Amino acid sequence: MSVRKVPVVLSLLATLALLFGGWFIYQKTAIEEPIRTEVNQMTSAKLADLLVDKERIALNxxxxxxxxxxxxxxxxxxxxxxxSAGKQVEIHLTNQDPELKQIWSNGIFDITEAMDLHQYSRIPAILNKWKDANHLDLAASSMDDTNVYVYLQRGSKQYYTVLPRLSQQGNEVTIRD
Known part of the structure; x- marks a missing residue:
């Protein structure tokens, strides 16, 4: 019995097209479009970029x-x-002006110390010092159950970051009086 090469190759190509086409359509309709819809409903942010691969979802x-x-x-x-179907979700913020990021980097120790010691009420005072010392138009923070949000602004330049309140390593520092 001789195998005809053309039908075998065409069958293989059709199978691969269905397999990868189905995966592509699934990714677009079941993952990307619902995420885009959720972000579009937000009034406080816009989607700059969305990347979905096998292991993670990255939003800018x-x-x-x-x-x-x-x-x-x-x-x-x-x-x-x-x-996300168990994929790792990474959210990156594009409001990252290099000048303001340098201010952030220079003062991160004070913020980290306040967070590690669970003295979150010190953060607004720290930001006010930064505002005065670095001539910022705005240095603001807010907090919820899981994160601390910090925003710096000078003119049209912005820096925004989200800091998790709980350490990922489980190590905590406490004050003993």
């Missing part, structure tokens, strides 16, 4: 209303979790 967000972002961030994470 541009914060448009910093004072409202903290309240919408937790809802966004909760909405994405069931869509």
């Amino acid at each position: 967000l541009t914060i448009t209303k910093p004072d409202q972002f903290a309240s919408e961030y937790a809802r966004l994470l909760a909405a994405i979790k069931p869509i």
